[in-house]
Amino acid sequence: MPKAQETILEIDLQALKHNFEYLKSRVQQGTQMMGVVKAFAYGSDANEISLFLQDLNIDYFAVAHAHEGIALRNAGVTKPILVLHPQAINFKLLIDHCLEPSLYNAKIFNEFIAIASQEDQTHYPVHIKFNTGLNRLGFSENDVNYLISKLKENNCIKVKSLFSHLAASEDLNEKDFTLNQISSFKNISENFIIKLGYKPMLHICNTSGILNYPEAHFDMVRTGIGLYGFGNSKKENVHFKPISTLKTIISQIHAIEKGKSVGYNRAYKSDGFMKTATLPIGHADGIGRQYGNGKGFVHIHGKPAPIIGNVCMDMIMVNITHIDCKEGDEVIVFGPEQTAELLAETVHTISYELITAISKRVKRVYIK
Numbered sequence: 113m114p115k116a117q118e119t120i121l122e123i124d125l126q127a128l129k130h131n132f133e134y135l136k137s138r139v140q141q142g143t144q145m146m147g148v149v150k151a152f153a154y155g156s157d158a159n160e161i162s163l164f165l166q167d168l169n170i171d172y173f174a175v176a177h178a179h180e181g182i183a184l185r186n187a188g189v190t191k192p193i194l195v196l197h198p199q200a201i202n203f204k205l206l207i208d209h210c211l212e213p214s215l216y217n218a219k220i221f222n223e224f225i226a227i228a229s230q231e232d233q234t235h236y237p238v239h240i241k242f243n244t245g246l247n248r249l250g251f252s253e254n255d256v257n258y259l260i261s262k263l264k265e266n267n268c269i270k271v272k273s274l275f276s277h278l279a280a281s282e283d284l285n286e287k288d289f290t291l292n293q294i295s296s297f298k299n300i301s302e303n304f305i306i307k308l309g310y311k312p313m314l315h316i317c318n319t320s321g322i323l324n325y326p327e328a329h330f331d332m333v334r335t336g337i338g339l340y341g342f343g344n345s346k347k348e349n350v351h352f353k354p355i356s357t358l359k360t361i362i363s364q365i366h367a368i369e370k371g372k373s374v375g376y377n378r379a380y381k382s383d384g385f386m387k388t389a390t391l392p393i394g395h396a397d398g399i400g401r402q403y404g405n406g407k408g409f410v411h412i413h414g415k416p417a418p419i420i421g422n423v424c425m426d427m428i429m430v431n432i433t434h435i436d437c438k439e440g441d442e443v444i445v446f447g448p449e450q451t452a453e454l455l456a457e458t459v460h461t462i463s464y465e466l467i468t469a470i471s472k473r474v475k476r477v478y479i480k
C-alpha cells in the first residue's frame with residue numbers, strides 16, 4: 113500500500129473474506145450466516161461491505177434501523193434484511209423495501225399487522241424476538257399464547273424466525289447464565305412451534321456465541337464484530353484479521369521547551385525539552401476527548417506515541433521525543449497489529465465503541 117497522505121480508514125476486503133470464512137468454518141454446514149452491518153458496518157461502510165459479503169453468498173443481513181436497510185436496498189443488496197429495532201413510523205417504507213422487522217412487543221406487533229393488512233400483504237416475513245435475560249427487547253415466555261392467537265387470526269404476516277440475544281456470550285464467568293438463556297430460548301421455541309404448526313428458523317448467537325456455544329447455533333448465527341476482525345478474547349483474536357486501519361500523517365513537528373504548554377486549556381505542560389507531532393485527526397473524526405492527556409496512543413514507525421493534552425476537534429498532539437520521524441510521515445492510529453481493541457482498552461471501553469465512532473469525514477479506501 114502507498115503511504116497515507118491524509119487521514120484515511122483503509123478497509124481490507126480480503127481480511128473480511130478471511131473472517132467470514134473462518135466464522136463459517138466454526139458452524140455446521142447448512143447453518144445460515146447473518147452479517148450484522150448496522151451502524152455503517154461497525155463504522156466501516158455498510159454498502160461496500162454488504163455487497164462484498166453478498167458476493168460471498170452470505171445468507172442474511174441485519175441492521176438496527178429501517179433507514180439502514182433502505183440504504184442497502186438502494187445500493188443493490190437483494191438478500192433478506194432483518195431490521196432489529198424498527199419503529200412503527202417506518203413500517204410502510206419497510207414493506208416498500210422488502211425489509212423484515214423484528215417484532216418485540218405487543219404494541220409493535222399489532223402496529224405492524226395493521227400496516228401489513230392496510231398494504232394488502234399476505235405472509236409478510238417477520239421475526240419474533242424473545243427476551244431470555246438481556247432485558248432489552250423481546251416478548252416474554254408468557255406472551256406465547258397471545259402471539260399464537262393473533263397469528264391465527266390473520267394471514268398478513270408469517271413468522272420467518274424466532275430469536276433471542278445473549279447478554280454475556282463473551283464472558284465465560286457467566287456461562288451458567290448463558291446456558292440458562294439458551295435453554296429458555298429452546299423451551300419457548302419448542303412450545304411456540306407446536307402451537308404455531310410450522311417451523312420458523314431459530315437463532316440466538318452473536319459472534320462470541322458462535323465461538324463459545326457451538327451447541328446453540330440452531331438454524332442461523334448473527335455475526336458482527338467477528339466479520340470486522342475481533343474475537344473478543346486473546347484466544348480467539350488470533351483467528352481474526354481486523355479489516356480496518358486508521359491512518360494519518362504528521363502535519364507539523366514542534367520542539368517544546370521545558371515549562372511550555374501544549375494544546376487547549378494548557379492541559380499538558382512540558383517538564384523538559386521534548387518534540388511533539390500534530391496530526392490531522394480529532395474528536396470530530398471519532399477519537400474522543402477521553403483518549404487525550406496520556407491515555408491513548410498512536411504508532412509512528414512501529415513505536416507508541418502517547419496523545420498529550422486535550423484532543424481537539426480536528427487534531428491531536430502526540431509525544432514523539434523518542435521517535436525518529438519527520439513531517440509527512442505515516443501514523444497508525446489502529447490496525448491489524450496495534451488493534452482498536454488495545455486502543456479502546458486505554459480508556460476502558462471496547463473495540464465496538466471505537467470503530468463505530470469513526471466519522472463519515474474520514475475517507476474510506478479499499479484494498480481489494
Ligand SMILES: *Cc1c(COP(=O)(O)O)cnc(C)c1O
Pocket residue numbers: 148196277317318319320334335336337338
Ligand atoms: C449487534 C447485534 C449482533 C451482533 O453482535 P456481535 O457481538 O457484533 O457479533 C447480533 N444480534 C443482535 C440482536 C445485535 O443487536
